[in-house]
Amino acid sequence: MSLGLRRLLASEQWSTSVSVLAGSRALDRPVRTVRAAVTVDLRRPLHEGELVVLMPPLSLDDWRVDVLLRRIADATGAGLVLPGLEPLRSTRRLADLLEVPLLGTTGAPLDLCVSARMFMAVPELDGARLLLDTHRALGKRAYPPDVVVAKFGDIVHAPVALLDDKGERLAGGLSVTGPKPDVLPVPSRTPHERGLVLVHPVPHTEANRVSEWLAVDLPPISACRADAVARALDVAAGAIQRWLLSHRLDLERDARSRGTLLGDLLRLNKDPGSDLRRRAADAGWALAGWHVGLRLNTGPEVDTIARRPDITRVLEASGISPVVVEYGNGWAAWTTYDNEPTTDQVDLLARRVRDAHRTLRRTVGADMGVGRPHADWGGLATTLGEASDAARLATARPEVGHFLRADQLGMAQLLLEWARTDTFEPAARKLLAPLGELPGDLVGTLSAYLDSGGSLAETAAVLGVHRNTVASRVERVERTLDVTLKDRDDRLALHLACRTVALAGDRRPRPGSRPPVPPRFGTGRAD
Secondary structure, X not given: OOEEHHHHHOOHHHHHHEEEEEOHHXXXXXXXXXXXXXXXXXOOOOXXXXXXXXXXXXXXXXXXXXXXXXXXXXOOOOEEEEEOOOOOHHHHHHHHHHOOOEEEEOOOHHHHHHHHHHHHHOOHHHXXXXXXXXXXXXXXXXXXXXXXXXXXXXXXXXXXXXXXXXXXXXXXXXXXXXXXXXXXXXXEEEEEOOEEEEEEEEEOOOOOOEEEEEEXXXXXXXXXXXXXXXXXXXXXXXXXXXXXXXXXXXXXXXXXXXXXXXXXXXXXXXXXOHHHHHHHHXXXXXXXXXXXXXXXXXXXXXXXXXXXXXXXXXXXXXXXXXXXXXXOOEXXXXXXXXXXXXXXXXXXXXXXHHHHHHHHHOOOOOEEEXXXXXXXXXXXXXXXXXXXXXXXXXXXXXXXXXXXXXXXXXXXXXXXXHHOOOOHHHHHHHHHHHHHOOOOOHHHHHHHHHHOOOOHHHHHHHHOOOHHHHHHHHHHXXXXXXXXXXXXXXXXXXXXXXXXXXXXXXXXXXXXXXXXXXXOOOOOXXX
């Protein structure tokens, strides 16, 4: 049977040892037979579609090579393969002029003849071998994605990369990427001037969710091998998915271990025993010393287990050495000093934490609180409780960037404790209910207005509306609720009501999401 020369060049053995020296415009010529020639016999007749493979020793400046090129052109042959890569420049120009593919090889010409004849007899053999090689290389155990990408690139002899859902490289290298499908797709193919890009989804552990893509950039000479590579790409994507599943189980096991240990420490009402101290030591947690707690609250849609390394990395990049634990809808963290930190040390830590928080809000949108320094194992629960209170208050404080320190809360700490009572939240909702029945975000405007100290200009900047719009809304609030915001008692009641409703509303589960898991610690030591 016959097949295109380009397809033969894409086969496994030919793609690694044969190069196109000239005549590339005729690579689609059909190859009907492959003949090994020990000498340049100018008397032997040539046939249409015949590919001639010359055996060494042969001088590449032999004039008979040029004559053989002309005879192949006259017979509409498939091309000429030379042992070596350095024929005369004139020979290359002649091959281009005659449009006869001139190939050079660094391998054994006789082996090329054998593999070409086998490939022509059973073209599916190349795809089967590629699939088998991929299974052998990646099917033994769960390899990390960077190892899968490297191994698969060696198998297909092409650049391979793992991309995230934004098209950014996670592993490997790829100079050209195709468009990313928006839904769970079949493998996509994107041709470009330098070849063909195959993109295959790597299914997530959750059904119908794709967050990573495996891509391979086939050069033009291998583009005709796309069907075989696509089948092998499916196997490689499965290998990455297998690692993701295995890795996720490890992450969840570690998260449960950290969460259980922290919960046991927070519930203590006596000195921790030797077993608990040993568990803390094994986890690398120092119970002695002075602890400063951090709390990051986020929505239930955030994968706290998967994002924990990001939290740790950002904090460490800001000069903080934290312990980070997945806890509720967010993370509990702390850093430990050998001795009681000075005010300057606490201020420096708070500045670094705030810088880290600005970075984290771009991706996870977390509200952050910082506790005060407290000593020993009992102080850990206390400082984390303070950080949790500060984070709750930060939820309704956009003017401070949703970041608060417990040592700067002042009266807000007492108000927060009062607002936690079972009777105040329903009263706050009843007080503000008339505003929700009117057009415009009157509750949000009122909250921002009170947070800004009654500044129309600052409220307008926070809400992104005109100053006159804020003034109009404030007047409607006063008329609707029959209050005057110049009265200190009215301002205090409305401010506290807005904070309480905002805190409760932000912690309600969103439609279609899992209900949040509330933290088990509050102000002071947990029960």
